[in-house]
Structure formats: structure tokens, C-alpha cells
Amino acid sequence: MAALPAMKIALLADVHANLEALTACLDHARRAGAEDHAFLGDLVGYGADPRAVLDVVGELASRGALAVRGNHDDAALSPAGDEGMNQAAKRAAAWTREVIGPDHRAFLEGLPFQVRREAVHLVHGSAAAPEKHLYVTDARAASASLSRADGATWLFCGHVHEPALYYTVGGARPLPFKPVPGVAIPVPSRRQWLAIVGSAGQPRDGNTAACYAMLDLERATLTFHRVPYDWESAARKILAAGLPERLAVRLQKGE
């Protein structure tokens, strides 16, 4: 198991082939002092830039960035992976399968369903069943995920597009907290923390700005960020690619 040399890690989830959002988040993270990156699944699907996004993330991964596989990454590899998805998502997945190259496929195929580095655990959905991509939408699901995360102090995931932080205080269940952007929240190692960093490429909480989070291991703080990006270009590309209009509208409304 490799060590975690970096002290400041930018965590991005659900990029969904949105190059504009990815670029804006990476730029913000660089200025905020990020030394490393982690991607929490669903690099592709919905958006019009799967090739460019996979190139950028592949390059970061070759330099040590961590990444796990999400359900939309599954669907980009095989039609069997789109089970349970809505029509728009299925159409986007089929389109993605056509446009990505063999090296992109190889990169996605090589992604594990969960990654562990020291006390940091990464998974797309729930650690309770990483391959199944379960949603963590309440304290009960958070508890189930934390209990299967092998004693991790910090468990990071995506899949649910709204940012959230669950924390244990000693009670039976973790408590939910809605993070405030830009506030460095102390996340000391004497508790367990489950953070849903929020979607970079398809925010759904009525705010168009991209989500990502920064873990500062030296200070034991976690900061959720919102980054405004050029969603108009991203939406235009979705329409130009012939993808469902609904997917472009979502970026415009952040829903």
C-alpha cells in the first residue's frame, strides 16, 4: 500500500465528461495549493467531452492521482453497465462507448471500485458494496458505508450529486451536515467522517457552480468548494453532439 505523500488533496466526483467544470476545479485547486488529486468515479457519461476528460485525468493518474470507477464508467465500457439508468443516461452512455478510444477504455477498465491510502478510503457509492454503486442519501446508508470502510478515518464518495458530510459523535448513527462552501471544517482523526464531495460536472442543488473538496491532512481540515465555470460552453457541446437536450438544461439550471 503506497503512502500518501501529499498533504493537500483535491477530491473530485462525478465529472461526467464536463471538461469546462473539470478545468475550472483543477485550476481552483492548484491555486488553493493542491498537491494531489483523487477522482471519485463517473468521469464520463452525460457530458460531451469524455475523451478530453479522460486524457486530463489519465495524465494526472500517471503522476499518482487516485481514481475509482463509477456506474457511468461501467456503462461506458459495456451496455450491461447501464442497467437501471434513465433513457438520457443510456443514450449518453452509448454515445460515449462510440467516441472513446482504446486507451480511454483501457484506463477505465483499470480503475478499481475502491482505493485505500492509509486512513483515506475512496469509493464511488457505498463501501458496503463498491461494485453495486449504492447511494448514500441518509445517516443509515452512511453508517453502513462507514462500517465497511475498514476503519477508515476519512471516507470520500460521490454518486449523490449534492455535497454532504456525515460525522460520528459516539451515538449509534452518524449525523448529517450540509457544508458551507469555503469553510475549512476540522475533521480530526478521533472521529469517522464520510464526505460526499458533490458533483463537479453536473451539480444538482440549484447552484450551477462545480463542486469539489480539499482535504488538508496536515491541519486535518476539509473544505468544500463551489467553482463557477463556463457551463454555457459545456451545454452547447452537449447539444452539438446530439445528446439529449435535457442534459444541457441540467447544467444551465444546476438540477
Next chain:
Amino acid sequence: MGRLPEVGEGLDGYRITGKLHSGGMGVLLTVEPAEELGFPLVMKIPRLGYGEPAEAVVSYEVEQLVLSVLKGPHVPRFVAAGDLAATPYIVMELVEGECLKERVERIPLPPEEVADVGAAVATALRAIHQQEVVHLDVKPSNIILRPTGEAVFVDFGLAHHAHYPDLLAEESRAPMGSAPYISPEQVLGVRSDPRSDLFALGAMLYELATGKLPFGSPTGPSGLRKRLYTEPVPPRAIRKEIPEWLQEIILHLLEPDANQRYATAAQVAFDLTHADQVVVTERGQRLERAGLGTRFRRWFKAKGMEPAAVVRPSAQLANARIVLAAVATAHTNEALFQAQRDAVRRLLAADPGSRLACVTVVKPASVAGAETEDDVATTQAIKNLVHLRHWAEPLQLDPATVSFHALEGSDPAATVLAYARANAVDQIVIGAPPPDLPLRALMGTFATKIAAEAPCTVTLVRPPAPGRDHGTVG
């Protein structure tokens, strides 16, 4: 955790110079830093470890976090904190002054003194609520009055900060706080409502004014729940010297339903410093508690009471603002008056919880140079108040939400600014200088000075230019 350090010893570069207090929750030591900071320091060491309640650790974490992010004169300045894994401690400013607990020893206090103390505490509450913090343990022993008159809160071990996960929140925890002062919603486990602090302030002012605690010191859950439906004996029934306006304020703070209380601490401070402007209702006059019927209805309601969710402390502040309209009563400019009224009307419509303070400035009597100075000053003030009321009449405001002030001062801008600062005004609405004023003349105007120095947003109002007659060729 190991043993506590002794006087004369050092800890992380701080030399222990004395022991201030040793209590159930921990010890307070005076310390000196390696490098002088310019103010005295105190080190608070919590009692943690085996045999101590788990809450003590969490409470220490909460206090450390909240103190480290709070700013301003109403909290001790945070200096450093020890590592929880080694020796936990907090080093902060030793606040010098009088602990309010000392005043409790000579209760009941005169009404004016109660109002002064209340205004100082309300001002301090406003400062912490604005920073997204609810104190949740407001009581005399947690408040120190600086020699300058500012109130300082000294214990944040139960506080809630909306920007951070609440470590003290837990579904099944018994209510925390001090039984005589905690609010009904706090009894039900709500920790995010700034109006809980207003209730506690009400309980404290009740105690200072009457010499009695409004709800006694209940020890069990059913005793605590009584405040959900029982109101205290009206202060004036205990001491008839208590003026109606003070009873009005105290009982307004002690409303069981948070929605019926003052919306913000700034409004409380405002009323406590403007006794003559308090609109006294039945609440301020009553000499008996509500009848059995009302109590039964409240009790019935309280049985199934689910407190409403509160978003953030500052969200509460945002829609209950204090708007100041400075009206130039000496000039008769009906177009400007109208424009200013329109601007105020729109502001009040956008935030219905807001209050309006209508202000004008009159020259001090000595400047006016009359023979019977006091008489002239009084006449002048009354005349100006009449003008102010006349100006506000078309707004048709609830009398409880508007007040009128003829301020004395030789420098109108400085007088209005001082008033705005003292009363935590959120927005000032004034008339703009005429549009054709040369820049040099503009620099010295009332409006420019207000805009440059105001502690809040300033709206400059200018009536629309008289319309050009489109029908004629110019």
C-alpha cells in the same frame, strides 16, 4: 491526561502564574507567554479522562473551535489551543471587568440598570449571531462587563456554529444548558435558533429586575417542559416599580414560541436604549398570568410541539433589519420626501421583519443661543418629531415597528453616524445632494460624509428630474 500543571511550572511555552478558579468542568490558570502580547492571558484546562463525562471532551472541542473563529470585543481573544491527544487547553485573553454574577448578589436592580445591562448583552449577542454562532448558555456567570461597558461571553462550551458540524447535536441527548435560563426549543433539543439566546436574556433580565427566576430552577425534564406552555408571573406583579416598557420587553423575550419573540438581538438592544419608544401592549400592562384556558391550549399544543427548522443564525438577522431614514425636516422638499418614503417602503416590503428608525438632527440649545435654552430645545425637538411622524404617516406602519428620534448635535452627519453605530443600524436611507453640485462642494455634504463613513449600506435617494415636455420643440 496527566496531572494539572502547578503554579510556577510551564506548559508549551506558557508559564503558570496563578490559579483563578477550580471547578467541576476544569481549572482556570493565569499564564504568561514567552513573548508579551499586550493583554493578560488565562489558560483553561478541561477535566477530561476517566470518570469524566464524554461531553466534557466534546464541549472542549466546541469551545476551542468557536473561540478560534469568533472575532470582536464581545468574546475573549483566542491565542492558542493544546493538542487534545497530549494536554488539552485553551489560552485566551483574560477578560477584566465585573462578572454579571456579582450583580445578581444585589438583585433586584433598578430598572435603568437592568436596561443598561440588557442592552450591553443584546449588543454582544448581535455580534456573535452575525458570526453564525448561537451561545446557548447565556446566564449571569457567563458574562463579564468590561470597564468600557461592553459585555463579553466567556464560555462557549455549549455553543453552536452554523458553519461547522455540531458535535453536541445528538438525537437522544438530554437538553443541555442552565435550567433557569434555557429556552423551550432548547428543551426540545433545537440548537440552531439564535432566538434561544434572546429567551435566556429575557430570563436573566427578569431575574435582575424582579429578584426571582421566571421558571425557578427545575431539575427534571417535566419541570423544564413547563416553560413550553407556562408564562412567568408578570414582573410588575412582583415589583410594581418596574415600568411597563421594561415588562413589555422582558415578556416579549420570554414568549414560549420563538416566532413571537423579538426577531433579532439588535432590535432588543434598540428597545432597551429607547424606553420612550417601546410600544406597550397588554403584555407590558398585565398583572396576572394568562388564564387557565390559554395555558391549557398552550399545553395541548406543546405536547406535540415540533420546533421549526432554522437555517442559519445570520439568515434570521437578514430579514429583520434596522433601517434608518435620516429626514431633513428643516427643509421642505416634498419631492425628496416622497422619493425617500418610496425607497423606505420598498426596503420594508422586501424584509417584513424590519424596523424603521426615523431620525432628524437638531442643533443643541447652546448653539441655538436662546434665553431659556431648555425650553427652546424641547419645543424644537417636539416640532421635529411632529415633522418626522408626518413624513412617515403615508407608510402606514405598525407602531411597534417604527420609532422617531430628534437627535441633538452640531454636526448632523457625525450625529447620525454615531446613532447608526450605537444602534447596529443595517441600512441608512438619505437624500442625495443635488446632481449639479460641483465636486468640491460635494465633498463636504452630509450625504458624502454618511456614505464614506457609515458602518452599513447607504442608499442615496434622488427624486426623478422634472420630466421634459416632449410635446414641444426645444
